[in-house]
Amino acid sequence: MKVAKFGGSSLASGEQFEKVFNIVMSDPKRKIVVVSAPGKRFASDIKVTDLLIECAEKCLKNEAADDLVEAVIERYASIARELGLSSRVSNMIRNDLLTVLSGDKSNPERFIDAVKATGEDNNAKLMAAYFQHKGVEARYVNPKDAGLIVSDEPGNAQVLPESYERLFELRNLPGIIIFPGFFGFTKKGEVVTFSRSGSDITGSILANGTKAELYENFTDVDAVYSVNPNIVEKPKEIRELTYREMRELSYAGFTVLHDEALIPAFRAGIPVNIKNTNNPSAPGTKIVHERTTSNGPVIGIASDKGFCSIYVSKYLMNREIGFGRKILQILEEYGLSYEHIPSGIDDISIILRKNQLNPALEEEIVTRIKTELEADEVKIERNLALIMIVGEGMRQNVGTMARASKALADAGVNIEMINQGSSEVSMMFGVKAEDEQRAVIALYKEFFAPVPVNV
Amino acid sequence: MKVAKFGGSSLASGEQFEKVFNIVMSDPKRKIVVVSAPGKRFASDIKVTDLLIECAEKCLKNEAADDLVEAVIERYASIARELGLSSRVSNMIRNDLLTVLSGDKSNPERFIDAVKATGEDNNAKLMAAYFQHKGVEARYVNPKDAGLIVSDEPGNAQVLPESYERLFELRNLPGIIIFPGFFGFTKKGEVVTFSRSGSDITGSILANGTKAELYENFTDVDAVYSVNPNIVEKPKEIRELTYREMRELSYAGFTVLHDEALIPAFRAGIPVNIKNTNNPSAPGTKIVHERTTSNGPVIGIASDKGFCSIYVSKYLMNREIGFGRKILQILEEYGLSYEHIPSGIDDISIILRKNQLNPALEEEIVTRIKTELEADEVKIERNLALIMIVGEGMRQNVGTMARASKALADAGVNIEMINQGSSEVSMMFGVKAEDEQRAVIALYKEFFAPVPVNV
Numbered sequence: 001m002k003v004a005k006f007g008g009s010s011l012a013s014g015e016q017f018e019k020v021f022n023i024v025m026s027d028p029k030r031k032i033v034v035v036s037a038p039g040k041r042f043a044s045d046i047k048v049t050d051l052l053i054e055c056a057e058k059c060l061k062n063e064a065a066d067d068l069v070e071a072v073i074e075r076y077a078s079i080a081r082e083l084g085l086s087s088r089v090s091n092m093i094r095n096d097l098l099t100v101l102s103g104d105k106s107n108p109e110r111f112i113d114a115v116k117a118t119g120e121d122n123n124a125k126l127m128a129a130y131f132q133h134k135g136v137e138a139r140y141v142n143p144k145d146a147g148l149i150v151s152d153e154p155g156n157a158q159v160l161p162e163s164y165e166r167l168f169e170l171r172n173l174p175g176i177i178i179f180p181g182f183f184g185f186t187k188k189g190e191v192v193t194f195s196r197s198g199s200d201i202t203g204s205i206l207a208n209g210t211k212a213e214l215y216e217n218f219t220d221v222d223a224v225y226s227v228n229p230n231i232v233e234k235p236k237e238i239r240e241l242t243y244r245e246m247r248e249l250s251y252a253g254f255t256v257l258h259d260e261a262l263i264p265a266f267r268a269g270i271p272v273n274i275k276n277t278n279n280p281s282a283p284g285t286k287i288v289h290e291r292t293t294s295n296g297p298v299i300g301i302a303s304d305k306g307f308c309s310i311y312v313s314k315y316l317m318n319r320e321i322g323f324g325r326k327i328l329q330i331l332e333e334y335g336l337s338y339e340h341i342p343s344g345i346d347d348i349s350i351i352l353r354k355n356q357l358n359p360a361l362e363e364e365i366v367t368r369i370k371t372e373l374e375a376d377e378v379k380i381e382r383n384l385a386l387i388m389i390v391g392e393g394m395r396q397n398v399g400t401m402a403r404a405s406k407a408l409a410d411a412g413v414n415i416e417m418i419n420q421g422s423s424e425v426s427m428m429f430g431v432k433a434e435d436e437q438r439a440v441i442a443l444y445k446e447f448f449a450p451v452p453v454n455v
Numbered sequence: 456m457k458v459a460k461f462g463g464s465s466l467a468s469g470e471q472f473e474k475v476f477n478i479v480m481s482d483p484k485r486k487i488v489v490v491s492a493p494g495k496r497f498a499s500d501i502k503v504t505d506l507l508i509e510c511a512e513k514c515l516k517n518e519a520a521d522d523l524v525e526a527v528i529e530r531y532a533s534i535a536r537e538l539g540l541s542s543r544v545s546n547m548i549r550n551d552l553l554t555v556l557s558g559d560k561s562n563p564e565r566f567i568d569a570v571k572a573t574g575e576d577n578n579a580k581l582m583a584a585y586f587q588h589k590g591v592e593a594r595y596v597n598p599k600d601a602g603l604i605v606s607d608e609p610g611n612a613q614v615l616p617e618s619y620e621r622l623f624e625l626r627n628l629p630g631i632i633i634f635p636g637f638f639g640f641t642k643k644g645e646v647v648t649f650s651r652s653g654s655d656i657t658g659s660i661l662a663n664g665t666k667a668e669l670y671e672n673f674t675d676v677d678a679v680y681s682v683n684p685n686i687v688e689k690p691k692e693i694r695e696l697t698y699r700e701m702r703e704l705s706y707a708g709f710t711v712l713h714d715e716a717l718i719p720a721f722r723a724g725i726p727v728n729i730k731n732t733n734n735p736s737a738p739g740t741k742i743v744h745e746r747t748t749s750n751g752p753v754i755g756i757a758s759d760k761g762f763c764s765i766y767v768s769k770y771l772m773n774r775e776i777g778f779g780r781k782i783l784q785i786l787e788e789y790g791l792s793y794e795h796i797p798s799g800i801d802d803i804s805i806i807l808r809k810n811q812l813n814p815a816l817e818e819e820i821v822t823r824i825k826t827e828l829e830a831d832e833v834k835i836e837r838n839l840a841l842i843m844i845v846g847e848g849m850r851q852n853v854g855t856m857a858r859a860s861k862a863l864a865d866a867g868v869n870i871e872m873i874n875q876g877s878s879e880v881s882m883m884f885g886v887k888a889e890d891e892q893r894a895v896i897a898l899y900k901e902f903f904a905p906v907p908v909n910v
Contacts, residue, residue, distance in 0.1 A: 260771070320792075321791070324793070324796070325783035337773070341796050345702060349876060405854075405860050406860075415853075418873045419874075420870070422872075423801075426799060
């Protein structure tokens with residue numbers, strides 16, 4: 001039994017609905033279908049979820065939102081027309097949305113969640129109607145009826161452990177189950193949504209709960225690429241990667257699938273297959289617990305701008321018990337999370353994502369470290385990019401660092417920082433943001449392209 | 456004006472005293488001479504300081520120490536005889552030692568400090584007598600009279616800031632000043648010693664206080680070597696290195712001069728010259744604030760066994776604010792100081808000197824991290840060696856990491872850990888202890904020897 005989740009672009013039009021139908025019908029193991037809200041049909045299109053958020057915000061301010069409401073309804077109605085469905089389903093969607101919009105607004109966060117959730121919920125109903133229209137036994141299942149119970153954190157729900165056992169019952173329903181992604185219900189019966197791209201989370205939870213053999217995640221790319229295709233043209237596709245590799249790659253910018261969404265599937269040991277709705281015969285990328293490593297040490301190269309570092313030096317720092325802890329304590333008091341802490345003998349650098357800081361906060365932190373820790377020097381360096389080289393094959397490979405650092409040196413890239421040694425499947429390089437592209441290209445050439453470096 | 460400090464092996468015999476005399480007289484700027492206690496004359500000899508400690512401990516236990524007392528007195532007496540000095544000075548030393556040994560024993564630590572200090576104190580008196588015997592204007596100066604005031608921490612005195620101004624007055628005394636190293640006086644007038652190799656500290660304090668142009672530190676090697684001569688035969692000598700380089704090299708095993716001893720000279724901007732009493736015409740090694748870097752990126756390679764690491768992994772660790780701080784807090788509660796903290800996305804390793812741990816403590820720490828931090832995995836890896844490549848020239852050099860990691864890869868050494876990025880003048884590699892020698896030799900060949908690697 002498989003769980004198949006389809007993203008917004010896979011559900012943006014009648015044509016896309018047809019593709020989904022054909023994909024589901026082509027494999028009798030595809031029992032549970034998780035749907036997102038309709039996404040973009042073309043680059044300048046607006047996603048239904050975004051229309052709904054605007055709608056909800058206007059209602060909260062008592063502003064007229066009729067145009068937006070009609071735009072949302074028309075997205076479903078046009079799909080229904082394209083598929084030759086009766087107007088009954090469009091009318092039902094209209095009524096549902098209007099009912100939710102006229103609901104209780106005393107708790108704005110809860111109201112927004114309820115409005116957002118209609119995007120997926122009505123799309124699931126529409127999909128179920130289409131399957132039935134095609135003469136297939138299929139049913140819409142509501143998360144409440146299925147027992148998908150979540151914590152009461154609007155916009156950031158966490159699944160409660162007791163849900164899994166109840167969800168297992170879905171296996172016993174006859175026919176195909178069409179399940180809306182993105183939201184669950186609190187114990188009191190209120191709608192709460194997951195964080196953004198929460199339909200991936202729903203799919204992962206259902207795969208875990210129903211003990212599926214595979215979680216298929218249909219999106220609009222053929223595979224996860226070994227490097228950002230905006231930096232390297234037509235990069236090698238990754239056929240298979242481990243959860244750990246995926247996690248390390250997501251960390252520095254791989255965005256195909258949010259790594260937190262994978263946790264329920266990961267914990268249940270269920271492999272995930274990322275596939276393309278628009279090219280379903282392509283094998284896609286499989287995320288597994290273990291893989292054979294035949295193809296060289298590196299599977300992917302990720303990079304991300306947007307880091308900065310706080311450099312602190314103090315003579316004889318390393319004799320002072322508690323120094324590092326005290327710096328981390330100061331950061332913690334401001335709710336800042338740090339990424340890495342490379343250190344010399346008498347100096348330490350703390351690498352953070354720079355979107356957490358602002359000039360006033362920076363000054364406050366620098367002052368506190370200087371005075372409370374009597375540091376000799378404290379300075380903030382901005383515009384750092386982190387580059388991750390990831391691969392399970394590195395465990396057994398002696399020369400990977402030599403190859404990587406030589407490739408960077410030959411490309412004239414200065415390595416600001418190296419963090420290697422804790423993870424066995426990755427190496428991390430810090431470079432100046434302006435060197436990021438050059439560094440990634442040099443590393444890609446070294447580990448993937450069958451061409452000599454430095455031509 | 457220069458301060459010249461002579462170590463124990465430079466003062467072990469009459470012959471050595473003569474060398475010291477000749478060195479001091481050959482440069483009229485050598486105004487202040489700091490002396491250690493007599494050291495070893497041959498490999499199996501016992502240092503006077505060690506005899507004195509045994510003496511003091513026996514006295515505290517009311518055991519007979521006559522043999523030891525005579526052995527100490529005989530060391531001075533034999534030097535005096537060799538130099539043709541009258542028995543008056545030996546008698547004076549005998550009386551002084553017996554007086555101290557019969558002193559107040561109610562505070563054992565203070566008693567031991569007073570006994571230990573006589574080693575340097577009497578050697579300074581003997582040296583002054585020798586200079587006078589040779590017809591040179593010279594005087595023994597007592598640290599109390601000179602105003603060398605220290606904190607009341609027996610065996611670990613810290614100089615008090617007000618000392619420096621008083622010590623400046625030494626410049627106004629006529630002739631050569633012979634000053635005993637290793638101890639000062641509390642505000643109440645009690646003798647307290649510095650930590651071991653404290654004569655280096657005294658010399659550094661006097662250089663600072665008298666605003667000397669140079670602090671000469673005479674020992675028994677021609678220079679600081681670029682690598683441990685027990686690993687590489689006849690390694691290149693270092694002519695000049697910066698304080699920072701010295702500090703980074705000392706950290707991982709360079710022991711010529713204790714880096715803490717340098718602080719007073721460092722703070723006053725006074726260069727230090729390490730020279731050989733037995734070969735004073737050799738230029739020695741100069742420690743300076745800045746140097747020109749003409750000779751390649753690396754100045755020295757240091758290595759040290761005796762490290763271990765605590766590896767901790769937890770899925771999504773890097774989203775958890777305070778995780779690193781909590782680990783460091785646990786270590787701090789046991790008074791453990793850590794060296795470095797390389798980290799992956801979901802794992803962190805803490806590198807410590809392993810002499811701080813024992814099996815019971817290890818188990819306790821592992822258990823606490825597992826339970827209090829809900830870590831997925833905690834394990835201790837032993838037998839780690841750290842290798843430091845040090846050099847100011849690395850700041851401007853793009854390919855140093857590539858050269859170093861290629862040299863290690865070619866030698867078949869697996870890099871367990873790299874810590875680079877905070878210090879601009881060093882790179883640190885962690886390797887298995889059994890690979891240490893091979894790694895150091897490979898790096899030395901790469902950066903110093905004009906021979907191809909891998910012959």
